[in-house]
Amino acid sequence: MKHPMTKGEAIFGWIWVFVHSLILPQFIGAVLCPALIGAGVSLNEAAVNVIYYGTSFALLMLVLSRFMKASFSLLTHNVGNTFAAVLFGYTYYFAAMFAVSLIMQLFLSGELNPNQAAVDSQIKLNPNAMFAVGVFLAPVCEEVLFRGVVFGTIQRKSRALAYIVSAVLFALYHLAGYLIEDFSWELLLMAAEYIPAGLVLCWCYERGKSVYAPIFLHMIINLVSITVTLNL
Numbered sequence: 001m002k003h004p005m006t007k008g009e010a011i012f013g014w015i016w017v018f019v020h021s022l023i024l025p026q027f028i029g030a031v032l033c034p035a036l037i038g039a040g041v042s043l044n045e046a047a048v049n050v051i052y053y054g055t056s057f058a059l060l061m062l063v064l065s066r067f068m069k070a071s072f073s074l075l076t077h078n079v080g081n082t083f084a085a086v087l088f089g090y091t092y093y094f095a096a097m098f099a100v101s102l103i104m105q106l107f108l109s110g111e112l113n114p115n116q117a118a119v120d121s122q123i124k125l126n127p128n129a130m131f132a133v134g135v136f137l138a139p140v141c142e143e144v145l146f147r148g149v150v151f152g153t154i155q156r157k158s159r160a161l162a163y164i165v166s167a168v169l170f171a172l173y174h175l176a177g178y179l180i181e182d183f184s185w186e187l188l189l190m191a192a193e194y195i196p197a198g199l200v201l202c203w204c205y206e207r208g209k210s211v212y213a214p215i216f217l218h219m220i221i222n223l224v225s226i227t228v229t230l231n232l
Contacts, residue, residue, distance in 0.1 A: 002209070003152040003153070003155065004070035004071060004074065005064075005149070006066070006067075009063070009064055009066065012063050012064070013064065013145065013148070013149030014149060014153070016056070016059070016149075017146070020056050021169075021173050021176055022176060024052060028051060028055075045122050045126075046122045046125065046126030047126075050132060053133050053138050054137060056141045057137050057140055060144050060145075071212060074210035078208065078210065081207060081209050081213070082209075082210065082213045084207065085203075085204045085207035085213045086220065088207070089203065089204035089213075089217045090221065092200050093196065093200045093221060096196035096197075096200060097197070100193055100195075100196050104189070104190075104193060108189065108190070113175075113193060114178050115175055115178065119134075123226055123230060127226070135219050135222050138222065140215055143201065143211055143215045143218055147201055147205045147214045148205075148211040150162070150166045151163070151166035151202050152205070162202070167195045167202060168198070170194060170201075171191045171193075171194035172191055174191065174194050175187055175188075175190060175191045179191070201217060201218060204217045
């Protein structure tokens with residue numbers, strides 16, 4: 001698969017994977033939010049998520065604009081592959097998540113995944129903000145980083161390793177804050193719930209031949225999840 005990312009973009013991308021996952025959340029929580037609150041700005045968790053993903057999105061679109069344009073060109077030449085990748089990818093995702101949920105019931109005590117619980121709570125309290133985050137900002141940021149940067153650059157050397165590293169980092173990312181704050185083996189096992197999605201999104205990237213394929217699939221997955229949560 002052609003991967004239209006330059007060496008400079010890849011270097012920035014790997015740095016930003018680390019910053020986006022570990023440093024930016026801490027900066028926003030410890031520095032930016034207190035400053036905004038001190039200036040009289042009212043913030044809730046959904047607004048903080050908009051700031052977090054909005055900041056990352058803006059920087060990625062600025063620095064990786066050449067990669068995004070080249071990927072769009074690949075999309076226009078592979079519309080059929082993209083459609084098939086998204087359609088079959090969602091089917092594979094649904095089946096994989098069903099299987100994982102059954103397996104997790106054997107090992108977990110019944111405690112809810114804290115990340116999913118927090119997201120569900122925010123969706124019900126601030127549906128518009130979480131729609132913007134879940135259906136647009138997060139899919140673009142996460143797919144550009146974990147598929148475009150991580151999977152795409154490693155795949156040049158090893159396809160199998162690219163799948164493993166991308167899926168594992170994607171899984172750990174979703175519970176990184178909880179694991180750092182209060183590590184437990186149960187939390188680490190909960191992170192494994194995101195590995196099937198990571199693997200399917202990697203497959204979708206390969207099959208669709210551009211980063212827009214997993215972006216679209218990720219958007220659909222989150223849209224369905226948000227819709228279901230709002231109707232519970």
